[in-house]
Amino acid sequence: MTLCCSSSHLHLLTVLDGNRFFGNRKGASGFGYLLSQKPTSFQSRISCKITSTEESKSQRTLLDNASNLLTDVLSGGRLGSMPTAEGAISDLFSRPLFFALYDWFLEHGSVYKLAFGPKAFVVVSDAIVAKHILRENAFSYDKGVLADILEPIMGKGLIPADLETWKQRRKVVAPGFHALFLEAMVRTFTDCSDRTMSKFEKLFENDNSDIEIELDLEAEFSSLALDIIGLGVFNYDFGSFTKESPVIKAVYGTLFEAEHRSTFYIPYWKLPFARWIVPRQKKFHSDLAVINNCLDELIKNAKETRQETDVEKLQQRDYANLKDASLLRFFVDMRGADVNDRQLRDDLMTMLIAGHETTAAVLTWAVFLLSQNPSKLKKAQEEVDSVLGRGGKITVDNLKKLEYIKLIVVESLRLYPQPPLLIRRSLKPDKLPGGYKGDKNGYSIPTGTDIFISVYNLHRSPYYWDRPNEFEPERFLIPYKNDSVEGWAGFDPSRSLGAMYPNEIISDFAFLPFGGGPRKCVGDQFALMESIVALSMLLQKFDVELRGSADAVEIVTGATIHTKNGLWCKIKRRI
Template identity: 80%
Template sequence: MPIAEGAVSDLFGRPLFFALYDWFLEHGSVYKLAFGPKAFVVVSDPIVARYILRENAFAYDKGVLADILEPIMGKGLIPADLDTWKQRRRVIAPGFHTYYLEAMTKVFTDCSERSILKLEKLLGEGELQEAKTIELDMEAEFSSLALDIIGLGVFNYDFGSVTKESPVIKAVYGTLFEAEHRSTFYIPYWKVPLARWIVPRQRKFHSDLKVINDCLDGLIRNARETREEADVEKLQQRDYLNLKDASLLRFLVDMRGVDVDDRQLRDDLMTMLIAGHETTAAVLTWAVFLLAQNPSKMKKAQAEIDSVLGKGKPTFELLKELKYIRFIVAETLRLFPQPPLLIRRALKPDTLPGGYNGDKNGYAIPAGTDIFISVYNLHRSPYFWENPQEFEPERFQVKRASEGIEGWDGFDPSRSPGALYPNEIVSDFSFLPFGGGPRKCVGDQFALMESTIALAIYCRSLMWN
């Protein structure tokens, strides 16, 4: 296996995944990265990614990622061990059914329109003060929007973060920053028992965590007090468009035969709060940035919005007609995937496929090997994408042959005819914004639809340049 000798200086001033991309172009689709005594295998190949994520998925767990996130998410779906994951996935996945997603389009729309009203008010105040420009941190604005959507859609709780601040909102952001810090810091000093008492940022982190946990415990307690137990099938057939509480929490609490303790339920909710909120905020921020750089694509997007929506509100059926907006969301996730890395650890010795231009005999790895599947590299690979650095939403309409790449079936939308968005099936694992295989993100359609509706409403109301 090729070896890339990493120096800490290679990472100064830029994210890790940029360096991984440079080494990918130099060393190939599978290489070993050594930082002092610690080594990782970096995968930038869909054939190898498919093997790890789908074909031999249960020979790997989340490894380093679980170590980082378990103090925050407990036994939630992302850091959970295999047995816990299997149990919780069976319970949570049915909650993201079609009727629920259809009802959520109203939540997505209402929260987005509330965000637009705030921006229009700020712009109006700026005009009154004859300000030539108004500076806004759009990532912060989209983070607030995403947090409000998660609050209403998952907990039936209105954070109201678009228009106000609260201790819970501050705690959520503090926890997000700590999760990011831990994922990029190479010495896990927070594991030292006294760290939570003597390190200021760790004291703040545990204080933030308590604020969020107290809030979630209260929401769970309220939901249990009004529990209406039913089988999964009956829960899915409720009139979600007219329910007072159509949240995922209500679904999980009401599910018959699943008497999960409050701690596990809180871990599940915390995982959805952190992971779901961050992904949407990132994709919307990058989407408007890319559209601002490409005025012709902005005009094309607005033409579709005017044609499909006019001045009306988005619905589940109308979302299906917003084809170009959906492709913009997908293309944004291709260029700027969130997260840019998927992390796995081998539970037993294994042999990885060689992948494209790799060793035909594959690569033997011992148990305990930590693997970085670089989604960023996969999505920008010159071997599997034409013009990979360019913003071209139209690319997802075009079938791409495997062009002689053994073991890869190319890009073919017909492989998943009912899918609203490109996925790992149509791309044969060269497009993995939400992972793939059995541990694929359970809330991918929620996040994609949320991003599509929010982007459509923002583009209808504002011109980006």
């Protein structure tokens, strides 16, 4: 559940915290017409070609040159002497934007100005600068264009909310993710994962196959994540692994439209009467109405059975035996948190979309990475067998013993961060640190500057990681320091003893799987625990390998990093 502050950008690449849609399932029409992204093979993901400035200029189209000229005229001088990467609009049609940002990072440095169309953007690939923006000066920035894209869907939910609304709602939402709730959710994670594994086992029986079956695990993980978030957030069982209700269709339709908006360069949906004239906009508003009606009914039912009490007492309830342990129940029963139905609906919608993302994404890429590293896959299964046995259930106690599975999850988030970019907009003038090899005097930025914090660049930076493109879950057990990066404290697992996972404190902001600072994801532990449970239960019962080569798995991005045609795998019952 990525209820972070994370996210994207002005119709080039929005990284909605948690918006996920798979074009090959749930009646989707696919990603074929998303303007900004073209599938990229695995190999080109791992080793992005660095193009020199002169070579890049020679390859630009007339549209590219016009875009850069427009930037220079309208906003080119606002960011002073900051290194400049002149963007190519044509890149939007050739590969995901964050790959180009990585190339320019290696060429221009940790902080650079990106010229793209009517304005310039600042791209940050430096831990010290990221810490300044996300933690040290957090309230000098908001979400900028992200709020414009998400507002029709999430309203004033935590992700797109303005600072004042965010401060009020954070006080209500954050306490809901308390220890006893998370412990109770382990049972939900286990029950939902068990239903998915049982579905796989029945496929063997129906096919009379003792050898292997082929499944799109990305789609299966998407259904699993939706079921978990429905039960955990508002006590609603989507049952999406066995049925496709109108509500489920509406959820995926809404996610699809959000992703479409994040990657379409011109916001045509803002035109007068677009919602009544354009077929896809009519469908979007129809889908939204279906979801709103469902949420309104759930809110109404929860309020009719309200048992108001103090937050401390809510956190001490017997969640193990509570019939409704959902976050909605917590919010409705919290004394002093009276809120109108609209705000509750916005909170629930935000968590529905955000909570659907991280599990589906991390499980997809974890399996993808494990399938290429048989020794690590074997090590993971040995740990699962040691902790759970071949038929044992996951409990709160033995979940903590699945250490290697946890490292696999966080390493998958390092290599495939969800989202790959965080966006901020300055609310007042600020001075950013210069960053590694940047101007020691720093860079002055005016009010209204849009900033991309490239999580992808940070997570694969050769300055912060040894062998940054390699899948090495064990790396998180070993301290790492680069003395040439002045001011960076290095990666030190002992820095935050007791932390559930390697976080931004342990890495001094070089690792941001759930963001950082005050607007960090409030559902980070929820997301991590459900990922550990689901991956462990898959590996407990099945061997997994890709159908075909890793190069055949093409990547597309809109709101998140996902595959073009699903993650098709061959699974076998473990003997």
